[in-house]
Amino acid sequence: SITSSLGEVLADVETVILAVPSQTMRRNIRLIADYL
Numbered sequence: 929s930i931t932s933s934l935g936e937v938l939a940d941v942e943t944v945i946l947a948v949p950s951q952t953m954r955r956n957i958r959l960i961a962d963y964l
Contacts, residue, residue, distance in 0.1 A: 938963040 931937060938944065938960060948956050 934960055934963050 944960065944964065946953065946956055
């Protein structure tokens with residue numbers, strides 16, 4: 929399923945792989961940090 933909720937996406941996961949451009953890595957990490 930598709931969702932825009934980081935909480936739903938990252939609930940109960942063991943591994944997260946970010947495939948984003950290096951220019952946006954910090955921003956993406958900040959967005960998901962509370963859910964890790």
